[in-house]
Structures are given as structure tokens and as C-alpha cells.
Amino acid sequence: MEDRPATRVVAPAEPKERGNSAPAALGELKMKAKDVNLWYGEKQALFDVNLEIFDRSVTALIGPSGCGKSTFLRCLNRMNDVIDICRVEGDIRLDGEDIYAPQVDPVQLRARVGMVFQKPNPFPKSIYENVAYAPRLHGLCANKTELDEVVETSLVKAGLWEEVKDRLDQPGTGLSGGQQQRLCIARAISVNPEVLLMDEPCSALDPIATATIETLIDELKENLCIAIVTHSMQQAARVSQRTAFFHLGKLVEVDETSTIFTNPADQRTQDYVTGRFG
Amino acid sequence: MTDQTASLASFTSEIATKKLRKRHRAERRFQMYGIGAILFALAFLVFLFASIFSQGWTAFLQTSIKLPIDFSQEVINPSGNPDAEDEIFQANYVKLAREALYKELGVDPNDRKDRRAANELLSRGVDVQLRDMVLRDPSIIGSTEDVWLLASDNADALMKGSIDRKTPSERRQVSDEQIAWIDQMVDAGNMKKRFNTGLFVNGASSNPETAGLGVALIGSFFMMLTVVLLAVPLGVCAALYLEEYAPKGKIADTIEVNINNLAAVPSIVFGLLGLAVFINFFGLPRSASLVGGLVLTLMTLPTIIITTRAAIRAVPPSIREAALGVGASKMQLIGHHILPLSLPGILTGTIIGLVQALGETAPLLMIGMVAFVVDYPTTPLEPATGLPVQIYMWASSAERGFVERTAGATIVLLAFLVVMNSLAVYLRNRFERKW
Numbered sequence: 001m002e003d004r005p006a007t008r009v010v011a012p013a014e015p016k017e018r019g020n021s022a023p024a025a026l027g028e029l030k031m032k033a034k035d036v037n038l039w040y041g042e043k044q045a046l047f048d049v050n051l052e053i054f055d056r057s058v059t060a061l062i063g064p065s066g067c068g069k070s071t072f073l074r075c076l077n078r079m080n081d082v083i084d085i086c087r088v089e090g091d092i093r094l095d096g097e098d099i100y101a102p103q104v105d106p107v108q109l110r111a112r113v114g115m116v117f118q119k120p121n122p123f124p125k126s127i128y129e130n131v132a133y134a135p136r137l138h139g140l141c142a143n144k145t146e147l148d149e150v151v152e153t154s155l156v157k158a159g160l161w162e163e164v165k166d167r168l169d170q171p172g173t174g175l176s177g178g179q180q181q182r183l184c185i186a187r188a189i190s191v192n193p194e195v196l197l198m199d200e201p202c203s204a205l206d207p208i209a210t211a212t213i214e215t216l217i218d219e220l221k222e223n224l225c226i227a228i229v230t231h232s233m234q235q236a237a238r239v240s241q242r243t244a245f246f247h248l249g250k251l252v253e254v255d256e257t258s259t260i261f262t263n264p265a266d267q268r269t270q271d272y273v274t275g276r277f278g
Numbered sequence: 279m280t281d282q283t284a285s286l287a288s289f290t291s292e293i294a295t296k297k298l299r300k301r302h303r304a305e306r307r308f309q310m311y312g313i314g315a316i317l318f319a320l321a322f323l324v325f326l327f328a329s330i331f332s333q334g335w336t337a338f339l340q341t342s343i344k345l346p347i348d349f350s351q352e353v354i355n356p357s358g359n360p361d362a363e364d365e366i367f368q369a370n371y372v373k374l375a376r377e378a379l380y381k382e383l384g385v386d387p388n389d390r391k392d393r394r395a396a397n398e399l400l401s402r403g404v405d406v407q408l409r410d411m412v413l414r415d416p417s418i419i420g421s422t423e424d425v426w427l428l429a430s431d432n433a434d435a436l437m438k439g440s441i442d443r444k445t446p447s448e449r450r451q452v453s454d455e456q457i458a459w460i461d462q463m464v465d466a467g468n469m470k471k472r473f474n475t476g477l478f479v480n481g482a483s484s485n486p487e488t489a490g491l492g493v494a495l496i497g498s499f500f501m502m503l504t505v506v507l508l509a510v511p512l513g514v515c516a517a518l519y520l521e522e523y524a525p526k527g528k529i530a531d532t533i534e535v536n537i538n539n540l541a542a543v544p545s546i547v548f549g550l551l552g553l554a555v556f557i558n559f560f561g562l563p564r565s566a567s568l569v570g571g572l573v574l575t576l577m578t579l580p581t582i583i584i585t586t587r588a589a590i591r592a593v594p595p596s597i598r599e600a601a602l603g604v605g606a607s608k609m610q611l612i613g614h615h616i617l618p619l620s621l622p623g624i625l626t627g628t629i630i631g632l633v634q635a636l637g638e639t640a641p642l643l644m645i646g647m648v649a650f651v652v653d654y655p656t657t658p659l660e661p662a663t664g665l666p667v668q669i670y671m672w673a674s675s676a677e678r679g680f681v682e683r684t685a686g687a688t689i690v691l692l693a694f695l696v697v698m699n700s701l702a703v704y705l706r707n708r709f710e711r712k713w
Contacts, residue, residue, distance in 0.1 A: 082602060084526050111605035121596035123615065133614075134604035187604060 026241060027055030030195060030225040031076060031113075036090035038071060038080070045071050049090070049251045051244055053195070058217060058226045060240035060257065062233060064277065067246040069229045073197050076227065077113035078106040094195070111138055114193035118200040120180035122172035122187070127164050130172040130183055131155060134191045150190055158186035159216050178209025185216065189224075196220065198228040202235065214239050233273055237261050245269045330685050330692070337686025340474035340487060341429040341437040343399065343463060345378040347408065348422045354412060355419055366416070371408040375400055375427055382468065383459050395455055401428035403488035426472065428487045431679040433460060437471060440678060477686060481652040482663070482671075486679025489672070491687055493651045497567045497662030498636060504571025504658065505578050505635050510628050512575075513582030520583070521590045522612060541580035548577045549644025557645060564646040568658035573645060574635040581634060585627025589620035622709040629702035633695050639666040665691045 031053040038046035046068045053059045053076075061069040071080070078099065080086045092099050099109055111134065122130050131151045134140075141147040151168070155161040160182040164175070172183050181201055188196060198217070202210040217226060217239045230236050236243050237257060244254040245268070253266045264270045271277055287294060354369040355362065376397055377387070385392045401407075404427045412419060432451050435441045437460070447454050463469035480490025524530045552573035556562045562569050593616050601611045617624075642648070647667050655662040663671070669691065672684040 077603070079599070079602060082598075107605050107607045109605075110603060115599075115603040117596060117599055117603065119596050121594075121600040123597065123600060124619065137604065137606055137610060184600070187600075191604065 026057045027225070029053075030055040030095065031227075032091075032093045033072070033075070034091040034093075036072065036075060036088065036092060038068075038075065038089070039087045040083070041085040045249050046075075047250045049246075051251055051254060053225060053227050054242070055194075055225045056221060056223065057241040058221050058228060058239050060236035060243045061227065061229045061246060062231075062236050062243060062272070063246035063252075064272065065231075068249040069244075069246045070199050072246070072251075073199055073227060073229050074115075076195070076197055077110045077115055079110070079115065081106055108138075111191045112193055113195040113197060114188035114191070116181070116184050116188050116196065116198045116201045119204050120177055120184055122175070122180050122183050124171060124173050126169045127155075127172045127175070127183060128168040131186050131190050134187060138191060140191060154186040154190040155183075157189055157220065158182045159212065159219075160186055176209070178205050178212060181205060181209070181213060182216065185213075185220075189220070193224070195225045195227065198226065200229050200231060203231060210235070233261070233275075245272060247272070330688050333682060334685025334687075334689045336438045336440075337477060337682040337689075338474050339438070339471040340476060341434040341469065342426040342472050343379070343429050343433075344424055344426050344468040345375065345382055346422050347374050347378050347425045347427075349374065349408075349412065349419050351420045360416055366412060367409065369409070369412075371405040371412075374408060375404045383462070392455075395453060396459065399430055399433045399456060399459065401430050401487045402485050403428055403483065406488070428476075429469065431486050431677055432456075433469075434487055435678050436460060437464075437469075438682075440682075477683070478690075481654065482650045483652070486675070486677045486683055489680070489683060491665065491668055491690060493654060494663045494665045494668035494687075496654055497570070497647070497651075498664045500567035500655070500658040500662065501571040501574055501664060502632060502636060504568060505575050505632060506628075508572070509575040509578040509582055509631065513579050513628075513631075514586050514624060516579075517583045517586035517590060518612060518616075521587050522608065522616070537580050537583055541584060544640075545577055545638050546640040546644060548573050549641030551576065552641060552645050563659055563661070565649045565651070565661035565663075566659050567647070567655060567662040567664070569645050570642050570647050570662075570664060571658065573641045574638060577638065577641065578631040578635045581631040582624075582627055585630065586620065586624045589623025589627065590616055592623060593619045622706045625705045625709070626702045629698055629705070633698050633702075636694060636698070637666055637691065639664075639670055642667045643670070665694070 029052055033049055033051045036046055036049040037044065049068075049072055051059075051072070061073060063069050074080045075088055075092060076099075080088060088100065094109075094113065098104070099113075123133065125133070128151055131154050132147050135147060135150050141150055152161060152165075155164065160179060163179060164170075164183075172180065175183060181204075185196075185201075202213050205213065214235065217228065220226060221241075228236075228239065240257045242254065243257040243260040245252045245260060245264075245266075247268050253260065253264055253269045255265070260269060261273050264273065351358070353374060354371075355366055357365055359365075376393075379385070379396055379400060380387050380393065383396055385396045387393065407427060408425070411425070429437070432441065433456070436443070436452050436457065441450065441452055443450075443457060452460075460469060476488060476490045478490060478495065479492045480488055481493040483489040520530065520533065524533075552569055556569045556572050557564055562572075597615050597619065598611060601615050606614065642664050647661075647663050648671060649661050649663060651661050651663055665687065669684055669687045672680045672687060
């Protein structure tokens, strides 16, 4: 806490740093969290988390329940702001810009850093309205034709267009679970976010829907920076390029996914990925 | 572990089956208690409705006598000047009605005793009835027309059977002679029970046959209007602020506790408050439906705030996250999602609050709405009464006709309450959204 002023003066973006070295396949540094501490009231939930997230790749956050991975993810688009008792300290930067700076509008930030939640949560409106909501909100479309186009592109990118193109006016809540989640992804990418945060997006879905979403994540990462929280280590291994392991509010280890799963540096990571606890 | 398993008795052992039977019995008994409680409540409800309806349905009928009235020029307008309104207004209309009655019954106009007995058959409100006819259409002066005139309270009671013909005549309020006249007119088809529109349009009157709910209905309407216009926006805004913006803490807790307390404050206390604040301090007129509406607004606010907060809280957090996650501001979240989704709950709460307010009597007594108001109030600032207060006033009147009118007005009030409650249920089902 005392060294907070010090963290503030750290230079914005220094792509390559000690343990967080990125291989050439990844895009450039997109988000960087430095010494992030978070409290829920008196209880500290995150301890000095340092993590870098790279563009055009998937970073998986894994760890046992209650380890703070979802909490950390929600720091990245300031969703924790809406929780009264939550206090965040540290430095989180998006393209070198401090997202907790006073001049940053969290509402606009959330358009740049989109989010998909654990439970599919389409609005109780039509499929079209679900996707058109955010562009309309931010005034990104001048007219109906443009909006139609955005809706179609987003649904196509989310792999849902073929299934729903004839019933765009029907309620989004009438779709199956997997379709609803893809609708939520379409909704999140409708405003062309730079980063997409996914909080256990498949935990409420069956294996087939999960596979569809994973393929989708794979396609989306070509143009997007994705951070995904997952309970399934297989999923982390399948979709991510880099994996961060959280334990008891601390970031234990972050490295290339293959390294984490085959040759982790920390004993706790080793124990977790081999299923000895968690 | 294994020892314990081994020592477990089987499910078919005596103790186990006994235990099972006991459990089934207890469950059946519990159900019986529930059914008993419901039947008990239903019985009272049926009793209540049966007694009110059996007493009150006759209030919707009113005995009238058809008489050929000679609107003679020399009685109504002897000067012959059709603009002499005072003259027309003050003319002796009772005389017109009575003369027609004497002719109809064959009463000798010189027999004072017979005349008085015949006069008692007609309501004291006939002069107003005839005067209003003439004022509405002066061209009938000089002509003779058949008019259904209101019968007196006693004649009405006899027709409805609440005065028993078998009672010895010295203890009966209708004499044998009057009964004979009534039977004569009934046989000729000139006296019968007709639908009582006066019940809904007339103002206060000391004669039951001309008393009506008109002023009370208008007063209640003005009060409901005030409540809807004030309590709903205030209540919904307060609830939204408390749920969405107010920082959680000691202050919010205190406010919450106090709102809940306010909902439990006896309504007469609100009446005192209204008397002290609106009438004594702000100097608003007594008996005005605006003051009544303000008091009822204060009373309804807690109900609306509490139900609205519950409805807002029932909006799933996933919808909030979804909206915030795509970059909706708090205002947009509320306007686009929270309000539409909690609307059914808010509507239901509002209507339930209105129903409460509609039936509230005590605070209106405190602010002087127990008044004898004959003329329709045209603005909320004029004296008026309310439905429940009118019932209260009629219930304390002595005339026999007011007994059935009390029950009749209760039926009207209950009908409003039932309609409004059904509307609440309908709206809730109609707008309920699934997610």
C-alpha cells in the first residue's frame, strides 16, 4: 500500500520483462497489470498480481475455486467498480494507458474491453436487439442499414448467423444454452472490443456446445486479445497460448501453456495441473 | 464405519415401519390443518359477502311512482316571463306532485288527514326532481307529462319488504290506508322498483331515497388521481435511488428501517399529520380531496417504495452484468433494463397501494372529509367525501333506507377493490418476462 505512488510512476509499456517473456507467435503487449491488490471490505482477495496479456492470443487463468482469477479478470474492465466494498490498488494498463486513471470513463472502457459471463445472460429482448444494443448505446451506427450490417457481422463472427438469421425478431432467451452464449459473444464483439474477457464461458454448457465455443475462441483470437477464466484444465490446454495459475489470491506462475502443463516451475502448479488438489 | 453399517436395522423392521407410518400420519395431519385453515377463512369470506349482498342489493333498486304531472304555468311561472329564473326556481313544485297524486289516488283535496297520509308516500326530494326537469327543459311548462317520482323511504321499505305488513297497524310506520293506495298503484303499474341511478349520481341528502355516492365517487377519484400522480413517481424514484445509487451503510440501513416502520404506522396518525401540516401549516382548505389525496400519498409511499425495491432486487444480477459489460451507464442500465423488467412488480405494488388508499377512512375523518356535501366538487380543492367515509356516515344514520344504502355502498367499494386487484393480477401476468 505504501509503495503505491512508486507503482504509479512505472513507465507505461515495456513489452518484454523478466518472467513474462513472450514468444514471437504472440501479438504485442495489450494489457499489463502491475502489483494489483484488491480488497473486499477488510478481506484481501488479490495479492500483488503482475500479469501481462498479449494481443491476438488467448491467456487462460486457472486455479482452484476462490483463488481470485475471476476477481482479477473483472479488474481488467473495472466491473468490480460496481461492488461498493471492493477496493483496487495497483496499476493496470491497456495499451500503456492507466485504466484506473480518473479521466477514464469506465463505461467506455467496458466497450473496449468486452466481457462474456459464466451464465449465458442475453437480455429478454429479440436476438437482433441483443446484438444491436451496444452499437446503439455508443452511437456507433449512423442508420439502420449500418446497424443491420453490424448485427450480421457480429452474429457471423460468433458462428450463430446461420442458425438465427430467419428469426432475428424472436427472443434471445428462447435459444439453447450454447446458442445463448454465442449470442452473448456476438453482443460483446458487436462494438469491436480490443480485449475480450471470458469468465468460465462454458461452465454451464454441454460438451458439444463447449466445443463450438472453443472453436469460436480459436477463430476470434486472430484479431482479438482474449483472457479466459476456466475451471477445466483441458480447456485451458486446448484454447490458450499462455496460462496463468492463481492460488489463494496470488499469481503463482505464468508462462506458455505447454510449459505450465508439462514443466511448471512451481510445485503448486505441478500439483494443480496433475489433479492433486483443486 | 463398517460396524455401524452392519448394526443398522433393515428398512422393513418394526421400528422402521412404525416410524414411516408416523411420518405419513404427521404429513396428512399437517395437510388437514392447512385445509381447515383455508376453509375457515373461506367461510368467513362467504359469510361477509352473503350478509353484505343480502342487505345491500336492494339499494340498487328504488321505488318510484308514475304520475301525470301538470306543469302548470300559473304555479311555475305566473309572470309568464321565461327569463324569471328566481320565480321558476322557487315555484311550489311539491304542490304539482301532490295534486297529481291526489287525483291518481282519488283523495279528496279537502280532507286534511287523507292529504297528509297521501303526502307521506312521496319523497321529500320530488320538488328538486321536478324543478331540475323544468330548469333543464323550460318548454315543458304548460304541458302534462308522465314522470316517475321517487317514493318516500317508508313506501320504499314496504315495497322491499323491510316493513312487515303483518305488524299491527299502530306499530307500523305505514298505515292500512297507505298500504291500500300502494297496492292500488302497484296493480295499475304506476308504482314499481326501478334501477337506482340516484345512488351513483346524487350527493349527500338527509333523505335516504335522494342520497347518493356521486360526491364520494368524485372525491375518491380526485384522491386516487393525486396519489397516482404523486406517490408513484416519488416512490419509484426513491426506490431506484435507494437500490441503485445510495451507498450501503448505516444511513441506508436507517432509512430502510424507517420506511418499513412508516408502512406500519396507523393511518389515523397520517390523518393527524395531514391536519397539522397541510391544513394548519400550509392552509389548504378543509374537507378538500387534495388534502385527502396528499395524506393518502404519504400513506401509500412506503408500500410503493417497498414493493418497487423488491421488484428491482428481483431483476437477476446477470442482466445487470450483461448491460454493464457492454458499456451501459448506470442510467442506461436502469432505463433500458431494470425499469422495464421490474415494471410488473411496480405496477402490482402501485395498485395494491391504491387499493389500500381507496379503502382508507381514518385519516380522512381527521382532515374533515366527513362533510355533508351536496354539490359535486369540480376541483380537488372543493369539499368532497370519499367512498369509505360515505359508508361510515350512512352507517351512523338512523333512517331505514340508509341501512341498505350502507351495504349497497360497501358493495360498490368492494367492486372497485376487486376490479383493481384483478387488474393487478392481470398486469403482472401480462408483463411478466422470463429469463
